[in-house]
Amino acid sequence: MRIARFTTGEDPQFGVVTGDLDEHGELDPDASIVALAGDPLYVGMKPTDQSFRLADVRLLAPVLPRSKVVGIGRNYAAHAAEMGSDLPEEPLMFLKPNTSVVGPGDPVFYPRQSRNVHFEGELAVVVGRICRDVPVEKVADVVFGYTVGNDVTARDLQRSDVQFTRAKGFDSFCPLGPWVETDLDASDLRVRTFLNGDLKQDGTTKDLIFDVPTLVSYVSSVMTLLPGDVILTGTPEGVGPMEVGDEVDVVIDGIGTLNNKVVSRD
Ligand code: MG
DSSP states (O other): OOEEESSSSSSSSSEOOOOBBBSSSSTTTOOOOEESSSSSSHHOOOHHHHHHHHHHHGEEEEEOOOOOEEEEEEEEEHHHHTOOOOOOOOOEEEOOOOOOOOTOOOEEOOOOOOOOOEEEEEEEEEESSBBBBOOOGGGGGGGOOOOOOOEEEEEHHHHHSSSSSHHHHHHTTTEEEEESSSSSOTOOOOOEEEETTEEEEEEGGBBBBOHHHHHHHHTTTSOOOOOOOOOEEOSSSEEEEETOEEEEEEEETTEEEEEEEEOOOO
């Protein structure tokens, strides 16, 4: 099931999106969205009798992380190699503030402090319930679903600061969407990133060094996870710079396409 958050100009609502995806991860134009009563993370799935054409609504970030977005660094061997980094022996965690989250179609603002802002297309795990110390074999019970993420990174600041907080924490540096897919086997999903239509990243979650159950279990052994928290699983090789005016599409098979444009801060 695809759970989206959307607005028709009024207060945001959650809804269930229907329709088939084409090979570009786009929905057919007749897709519709059935509004839900309240946030399904808190009140469960309660469909209303309100329905809209998807083309007539604006999609928003499908989840608002209650407390945090946890990023995972160097989780694909080929990406670690392109960064000149060794492979981590344990998952390498960092945090992005929830204020960095934006939705599909929202602008990514190019910060004045950076001269080298990169895209990082990634599978994003959405946590469904409060949990800690989750055993690997119980992780499926705490995962609400999956969405597409772009772990936007000011590469120059990441190198100069050493700590990742500024480089990955700017407002708009965590696009998520277009919706959360709740029925998905995440063990072998193709992850592609296109910059102005050119294919830049083409990986599969089969190549994750630490897979989704391992990551969720590991993160939950460090910090309590809350409903709506997000774990970004790492990016495949092929990261590169974005400039003002560029358009980025991250496509994950079985989920859909996340599209954002880079816009000047000024
Ligand atoms: Mg990343």
